[in-house]
Amino acid sequence: MTLFERSEAIFEDENVLHDDYQPESLEERDEELEQYTAYLQPVINGSQPRNIFLYGKTGVGKTAVTKYLLRHLEEDAKQYDDLTVTTVYLNCEDLTSSYRVAVELVNTFREPSEQISRTGYPLNAVYEKLWAELDQIGGMVLIVLDEVDYIGDDDSILYQLPRARSNEKIEHARIGIIGISNDFKYREKLDPRVEDTLCERELHFPPYDANELQNILEKRAALAFKDGILEGDVVPLCAAFAAQDKGSARQGLDLLLEAGDLARRRNDPVVTEDHVREAKQLLEKQRIEESMKELTSHGHLTLLAVVTATVVDPSQIPFQKQQLYEQYQDLAVATNRDPLGGRAFHNHLAELSMLGILDRTKRNEGRGGGIYYEYEIDVPIDAALSTLEHLHMSDELDMESLRQNAENQGLL
Numbered sequence: 001m002t003l004f005e006r007s008e009a010i011f012e013d014e015n016v017l018h019d020d021y022q023p024e025s026l027e028e029r030d031e032e033l034e035q036y037t038a039y040l041q042p043v044i045n046g047s048q049p050r051n052i053f054l055y056g057k058t059g060v061g062k063t064a065v066t067k068y069l070l071r072h073l074e075e076d077a078k079q080y081d082d083l084t085v086t087t088v089y090l091n092c093e094d095l096t097s098s099y100r101v102a103v104e105l106v107n108t109f110r111e112p113s114e115q116i117s118r119t120g121y122p123l124n125a126v127y128e129k130l131w132a133e134l135d136q137i138g139g140m141v142l143i144v145l146d147e148v149d150y151i152g153d154d155d156s157i158l159y160q161l162p163r164a165r166s167n168e169k170i171e172h173a174r175i176g177i178i179g180i181s182n183d184f185k186y187r188e189k190l191d192p193r194v195e196d197t198l199c200e201r202e203l204h205f206p207p208y209d210a211n212e213l214q215n216i217l218e219k220r221a222a223l224a225f226k227d228g229i230l231e232g233d234v235v236p237l238c239a240a241f242a243a244q245d246k247g248s249a250r251q252g253l254d255l256l257l258e259a260g261d262l263a264r265r266r267n268d269p270v271v272t273e274d275h276v277r278e279a280k281q282l283l284e285k286q287r288i289e290e291s292m293k294e295l296t297s298h299g300h301l302t303l304l305a306v307v308t309a310t311v312v313d314p315s316q317i318p319f320q321k322q323q324l325y326e327q328y329q330d331l332a333v334a335t336n337r338d339p340l341g342g343r344a345f346h347n348h349l350a351e352l353s354m355l356g357i358l359d360r361t362k363r364n365e366g367r368g369g370g371i372y373y374e375y376e377i378d379v380p381i382d383a384a385l386s387t388l389e390h391l392h393m394s395d396e397l398d399m400e401s402l403r404q405n406a407e408n409q410g411l412l
């Protein structure tokens with residue numbers, strides 16, 4: 001019996017929709033590309049590279065544009081005999097200290113047989129090795145630190161690297177740093193000396209609007225899907241959904257991929273608007289499940305309190321903390337837990353808002369009324385319910401009636 005068989009009715013090449021695919025051309029970023037290219041121009045001129053700081057929300061092309069430009073920069077530099085350009089790309093997600101980054105850099109430059117271990121050297125010794133490697137390579141060395149905020153407070157490398165030459169640690173190489181981050185607060189947290197050097201030149205990538213996303217997605221879809229497989233409104237709908245949410249191209253691409261995958265699994269002949277709508281729900285559910293894994297049981301109960309309040313009386317949306325707190329206390333008691341105090345409960349509401357599961361609005365009642373927050377659920381009730389139904393604690397609760405009530409209220 002054949003268990004696996006190639007299914008090729010829908011996709012020409014689905015890899016084109018994956019995050020690590022490098023597009024040949026980039027859409028809708030002409031201005032940013034022009035600016036970025038100008039910032040990199042000194043490298044081709046053989047003069048000191050600028051340090052560049054790139055920021056913008058998730059999925060707006062920061063990594064894609066950077067890799068695209070570095071590829072061209074290395075290629076175009078080859079026409080000049082007196083110029084050597086080396087580019088290094090590091091994602092700092094797993095490199096949470098200057099030490100880890102420095103070791104990783106040394107190892108990037110070394111042969112596999114000469115790698116150094118991740119522990120055991122004093123930081124200064126690792127820096128010495130790094131300077132030696134950089135001097136040996138010589139020429140222009142551009143180091144990209146993507147998701148640079150992960151390095152955290154222990155960020156001496158961001159100070160040391162750009163100054164290595166002026167501090168006479170290296171002689172033959174000129175270093176440029178490109179830092180990338182989607183954490184808008186990161187810059188403010190930097191030591192002013194680090195900020196001055198790292199953010200010598202700055203670039204901001206704004207979110208994409210629906211038209212821009214449509215253009216980006218169309219180019220990808222043409223390569224990813226077989227001809228005539230996408231019904232006309234599929235790409236515009238993916239673009240519209242992604243634009244409504246965060247304006248992220250990744251989100252639009254994920255929707256297209258998931259919609260295509262649904263059609264493939266069901267042996268449907270074409271991808272339709274319905275597939276996109278269903279894909280959206282599936283992805284949302286996954287996202288909530290992912291972020292909910294991080295929550296404690298009181299976090300889960302807090303979300304359940306908001307869902308319950310919503311189902312009991314949707315006309316009350318949005319809710320103030322006190323209404324939700326009472327709901328939460330009842331649920332805690334019903335599941336044999338000691339309810340948290342009001343302040344700790346407030347922190348859970350704040351965390352759920354930060355995760356994008358709740359929407360929190362600040363109200364200012366002016367004199368005497370004071371400032372307070374109102375909350376409402378910011379994900380489909382259905383997705384929140386299905387995630388909560390899978391938790392252990394739901395055995396002790398009547399989730400079935402809750403779902404039934406939600407349905408009666410027209411919330412599903």
Ligand SMILES: Nc1ncnc2c1ncn2[C@@H]1O[C@H](COP(=O)(O)OP(=O)(O)OP(=O)(O)O)[C@@H](O)[C@H]1O
Nearest residue numbers: 019026027029058059060061062063064182249250
């Ligand atoms: N202008 C564009 N043209 C073509 N494809 C794009 C464009 N912008 C983004 N993409 C694609 O969208 C996806 C996400 O882009 P990218 O990884 O560059 O986002 P990012 O800004 O680095 O996000 P994060 O902050 O989450 O790392 C990638 O598959 C990328 O190829």
Ligand SMILES: [Mg+2]
Nearest residue numbers: 062063064146
């Ligand atoms: Mg990125």
